[in-house]
Amino acid sequence: MSQVAAAVGAGLALLIAGQPSPDFWHTLGPILGGAVGAIGTVAFYRALATGTMSVVSPIVAVEAVVPVAVGLLLGERPGMLVYLGMVSAVGGVVLVSWSKGRGSDRAAKSAILLAIVAALCWGIMLVGFNVGGRESPYWSVFDARVASMCVILVYFAASKRRLDLTAQNVPILAVLACVGLLYTVANILFTVASTLGYLSVVSILGSLSPVVTTGYGQLILDERLKARQWIGFATVFVGIVLLSL
Numbered sequence: 001m002s003q004v005a006a007a008v009g010a011g012l013a014l015l016i017a018g019q020p021s022p023d024f025w026h027t028l029g030p031i032l033g034g035a036v037g038a039i040g041t042v043a044f045y046r047a048l049a050t051g052t053m054s055v056v057s058p059i060v061a062v063e064a065v066v067p068v069a070v071g072l073l074l075g076e077r078p079g080m081l082v083y084l085g086m087v088s089a090v091g092g093v094v095l096v097s098w099s100k101g102r103g104s105d106r107a108a109k110s111a112i113l114l115a116i117v118a119a120l121c122w123g124i125m126l127v128g129f130n131v132g133g134r135e136s137p138y139w140s141v142f143d144a145r146v147a148s149m150c151v152i153l154v155y156f157a158a159s160k161r162r163l164d165l166t167a168q169n170v171p172i173l174a175v176l177a178c179v180g181l182l183y184t185v186a187n188i189l190f191t192v193a194s195t196l197g198y199l200s201v202v203s204i205l206g207s208l209s210p211v212v213t214t215g216y217g218q219l220i221l222d223e224r225l226k227a228r229q230w231i232g233f234a235t236v237f238v239g240i241v242l243l244s245l
Contacts, residue, residue, distance in 0.1 A: 003038070005180030006187075007149040010142040013188060017138040026135035027143055033128015034144030038151035040121025043114045051111020059115035061093040064207040066123025067130065071200030078198050085242025088235050089204050095232025126190065126206070130199050133191035141187045208236060 021027070047056045068086065125144065132140025186206075194202045 002176045002180035002183065003041075003145075003149040003152045005177035006183040007142075007145040007180075009181040009184035010138075010145040010187070013184065014138045014142045019136045019138050022132060022135035022139050026132045027139070029128045029131030030133075030140040030143040031128075031147045033125040033131070034147030035151050036121045036128070037125030037144065038148040038155070040118040040125065041148070041152065042155055043121065044118035047111045047114035047118060050114070056111055056115040056118075058094045059112060060119045060122070061207055061209070062090060063119040063122040063126070064090065064203040066120060067126045067194075067203035068200040070127050071198055071203070074199075076198045076200050078201055081242050082198075082201060085239045086200070086204050087239075088242060089208065089239030092232045092235030092237075092239055093208060095228055095235060123203075126194075126203055127199075129187060129191040130194040133195045137188060137191040137195060140191050141184060145184060145187070205240065208240075 044056070044060060047060075125148075128144055129140055132143060190202065190206045193206070
């Protein structure tokens with residue numbers, strides 16, 4: 001449901017923006033990125049099913065390594081302070097979200113492998129957004145989201161799972177639809193930002209979601225953070241400041 005809502009939201013944003021369609025190469029990048037990103041989504045949720053969020057989250061957080069590497073290979077040279085900011089931000093995310101996992105060694109290894117796959121796939125998707133975004137950010141997001149939706153629907157059909165549309169599940173489906181729309185907003189903001197600044201820098205700043213979810217747990221769910229996590233928050237903040245210089 002979230003994937004469908006994301007594609008619909010991207011389509012509406014495209015209609016409002018009224019951008020002309022890009023050429024073949026600027027369309028191919030987002031489509032491939034969206035398809036690979038869908039594989040990452042499946043790997044991510046399978047990782048959560050076999051492992052724990054505390055193990056999966058920090059691994060997935062390093063998805064930014066892929067677009068950072070691509071940006072540097074393309075000649076981006078943001079400066080020493082920004083490099084330090086990258087290391088500080090990624091290290092802080094790991095400190096915030098990492099905790100000792102539980103479960104069997106086999107399940108843990110499977111979850112780690114799936115999380116690595118998810119991180120690589122999502123990193124490739126971010127690069128795809130940037131490739132298409134240079135020509136048309138809204139078309140880039142739309143192409144990627146439609147490709148992602150198609151892959152997820154094929155996976156859903158192949159797994160022979162049924163979507164329960166009973167009245168009891170309507171609130172859950174509504175929440176998932178909202179999540180999909182927020183995905184689209186985030187994708188558009190990232191794509192536009194990556195065309196205005198360094199892809200390597202924007203990717204780091206766009207991969208701080210574990211910090212947000214941990215902060216949510218502290219403020220809303222009244223969870224108690226460990227000293228290591230507070231240090232991680234401070235490290236992320238230092239990284240953001242350095243990246244903004």
